[in-house]
Amino acid sequence: MKVPVSITVNGRSYLRDVEPRQLLVHFIRDLGGVTGTKIGCDTSQCGACTVLLDGVAVRSCTCLAVQADGTSITTIEGLARNGKLHPLQEAFWNKHGLQCGYCTPGMILASHELLRRNPKPTDEEIRAGLDGNLCRCTGYTNIVRAVREAAAVMAGR
Ligand code: FES
Ligand code: FES
Numbered sequence: 332m333k334v335p336v337s338i339t340v341n342g343r344s345y346l347r348d349v350e351p352r353q354l355l356v357h358f359i360r361d362l363g364g365v366t367g368t369k370i371g372c373d374t375s376q377c378g379a380c381t382v383l384l385d386g387v388a389v390r391s392c393t394c395l396a397v398q399a400d401g402t403s404i405t406t407i408e409g410l411a412r413n414g415k416l417h418p419l420q421e422a423f424w425n426k427h428g429l430q431c432g433y434c435t436p437g438m439i440l441a442s443h444e445l446l447r448r449n450p451k452p453t454d455e456e457i458r459a460g461l462d463g464n465l466c467r468c469t470g471y472t473n474i475v476r477a478v479r480e481a482a483a484v485m486a487g488r
Contacts, residue, residue, distance in 0.1 A: 336400040340365060341409030349396045356380045356391035358399070359406060367407035367436045371465070378464030381437035381444075382406050388444035407436035410443070418484040419443060419477070428477035430468035438464050442478045450486055454479065 333348040338358065345362060359382065360366050371379030373392050380392040383405040391404075410417040419439050422428070429435045438461065445452060445460035452460060457478045458471070466474065 334397060336396055338396065338399050338401075339403040341404070341406060347396075351395065351397055353396045354392055355382070355384075355389075355394040355396050355399050355404075358396035359391060359404065365406055365408055369433055369436055371433070371437075376463075376465070377434070377437070378441055378461075379434055379437040381440045381464070383440055383443065386447070388441055405440075407439060410439065417443075419446075419481040422477040422481035422484065423474070426473050426477040426480055428469065428474040429466075434464060434466040434468075438466065438474060442474075442481065445478065446482055446485060451482060452478070 333350055335346065335348050337344060337346050340359060340362060347358065349358060356368055356370055359368050368382055368391060369379040370392060371377035375390050375393040378390065380390050381388050382391045384394070384399060385402050410420060419442050423435060423439060441461055441464045445457065449456060449460070454475050457475045461474065
């Protein structure tokens, strides 16, 4: 059995018939060309699959596509505007907040959520805010620096 869903991804509307069990992360990655969202653990532990659903961060490996019917999703590909990287993307680049990059889309979108809730976080609050996102490469120090820089840029400091 399949059910119709309509989901907007990065400003573009997609109508698809999906199985009720289909995960949102597979819906997104199967659209074609929107594969920045990663699958790490598939069990809601690593944060690699984080996307914004109507502006709020969710783990797309634990959300069904049918639950996202009628919503607007932003993936890492949708964060840049008019060819200009989002300040978080710039800051991760500037501060070398990544190595292999596998966790980075989820890390940046989780950071987006963190700054939405707390635009001026301390380093401790950044670490606490990202404690559900795992990175096997960086040791996190440069990620914290990147979020701190992005917060300053976004606040015009
Ligand atoms: S793949 Fe979704 S939390 Fe790990
Ligand atoms: S940069 Fe490799 S997992 Fe984070």
